[in-house]
């Protein structure tokens with residue numbers, strides 16, 4: 001109790017120093033309502049407390065809480081009770097999902113010498129929760145198929161398509177072999193997928209110290225990095241080519257009565273067995289490899305010569321799983337909208353973890369909880385949001401976005417009708433604001449970033465990010481753009497957290513916001529991601545936790561309170577032009593590269609420079625690609641720019657003249673639809689669950705975003721006819737968006753309607 005009083009006093013002080021300068025009404029607000037909104041937002045930003053976040057994190061991360069564990073359910077019930085305490089309308093929604101856990105894990109070298117991998121992360125005396133071994137899930141890759149294989153081993157670098165091209169040139173095949181890949185540079189599930197496509201029969205993934213171990217900084221518990229026993233757990237479900245969520249109920253909510261596929265028909269389960277290991281376990285296996293020395297960029301930080309393999313050594317990998325259905329618990333909490341209850345602003349962060357999960361997801365979950373407490377506090381003071389606010393603490397994110405995907409699929413019709421936007425966070429750290437999301441919200445997020453104070457510099461987080469980006473810029477052109485463009489560019493959403501079903505499947509404008517970049521970490525998905533680690537090596541005083549609560553809470557309030565939804569299309573159009581430029585350059589570069597390569601094959605460059613003692617074959621001949629016809633996209637992008645400018649101009653005049661409530665209502669419906677228009681009912685080719693035509697996770701990259709994915713991936717995969725037809729399809733989608741924006745502008749231009 002006494003502590004609470006102290007927090008309130010600090011909060012008041014904080015409010016006094018953080019009152020920003022007002023310049024003109026907020027985007028989407030009438031002059032009068034903007035004044036009131038600013039006052040409520042300032043009150044809101046004074047409430048979130050770092051100390052509360054610390055206490056929530058201590059509670060949430062006190063025990064392992066993966067899907068199906070008792071503490072997972074206890075956490076969900078505790079979160080539910082907190083939302084209720086803060087005055088929210090709250091309920092649990094449950095789903096029943098396939099969640100495999102390890103039954104057997106064996107990895108040994110059987111020839112020429114014997115070595116059995118430890119597959120164990122030991123308790124450390126400094127770290128009080130690392131000894132909860134009975135509650136911990138052992139290190140494994142979820143949705144790996146069962147398997148028992150013995151074979152030679154081949155090192156495949158990060159296991160990307162280009163790594164296999166290099167293996168071909170070195171004359172090394174992975175057919176019938178077990179591959180060992182480094183973690184990183186792609187989402188982990190891509191590695192076994194590509195390995196299986198090349199004929200491998202098993203896949204090991206290890207964390208090399210060059211990437212997140214001693215080459216970067218001291219290792220845990222003396223530093224933040226991965227020690228020789230630390231292992232990255234994680235899902236390897238092939239969600240990019242199928243869909244995330246429960247593998248037995250693709251496209252529909254995993255309710256008790258849902259039709260379920262048989263396990264053998266679940267297409268997102270891997271084709272070959274997979275196991276993640278530490279670098280302690282990987283070193284003897286890598287050291288036993290012979291064959292060509294690994295290319296320079298492949299070598300890691302271990303004190304060995306990295307060979308590609310194979311050699312005399314044979315490795316035995318055996319994994320099997322309990323293929324159980326487990327119940328997951330989403331906490332769904334609402335504040336009903338006072339004027340537009342059927343327009344929903346949705347906010348989420350998961351609560352399940354691989355083990356204790358203080359950084360992932362605890363550090364994000366606690367910022368969301370403080371937002372919820374603060375919004376609850378505002379309602380007690382008389383604040384009423386226009387629109388309905390829905391806060392979601394998701395379960396089952398780690399196995400592959402289970403809680404959010406099942407909820408989104410179960411409520412798909414309502415969400416497509418009522419959802420305004422979805423705002424996600426996951427982990428949070430110290431440093432710079434990371435803004436990722438739908439570009440129709442880029443201007444809004446930039447505006448909010450200008451209103452949030454950075455805890456370390458007292459600059460606005462926008463100013464700090466701006467200066468950081470200037471420091472990091474690679475070219476003069478980039479620096480010039482940073483100094484001239486009004487808004488910082490937002491990155492595009494790929495996948496890897498709970499926004500995926502909202503943006504990719506339902507076409508709901510989405511954001512993912514966090515702070516970070518100042519600290520390195522090597523505890524991701526290990527038993528050492530816990531309260532001890534977080535409070536020694538990350539946002540130790542939770543001031544960036546408070547900043548994230550302020551940032552996202554303000555975003556929620558502004559979206560829920562605006563007279564006219566703060567969507568804006570000039571940044572979207574500008575971004576489409578940028579993507580188009582990238583695609584043209586990519587197609588040109590690929591063409592030039594293949595022409596040059598063919599010339600060099602003919603000239604005998606490769607055979608002349610292959611060292612007979614270290615032979616390297618010529619790349620295979622590939623037909624030079626035809627020129628692509630980008631004209632439909634050029635025209636569509638220009639038309640989009642014109643409509644965005646027209647809308648802006650019409651809106652500026654209409655605000656001065658006044659906009660009638662009826663017209664606002666109608667415009668808001670159009671604006672809600674604007675992101676939906678960027679998706680198509682038939683979706684992307686060969687993966688129809690993904691409906692959005694501008695953003696998608698990559699089939700061969702995983703989490704990393706592919707923008708204009710139909711066109712980009714066709715070019716990457718040298719499918720030239722498909723690239724041309726996808727250009728036309730994306731152009732048609734953009735034309736639909738342009739028509740919608742023009743219709744909104746036309747409405748604003750009619751004086752009668754005001």
Ligand SMILES: [Zn+2]
Nearest residue numbers: 360361426427
């Ligand atoms: Zn997470």
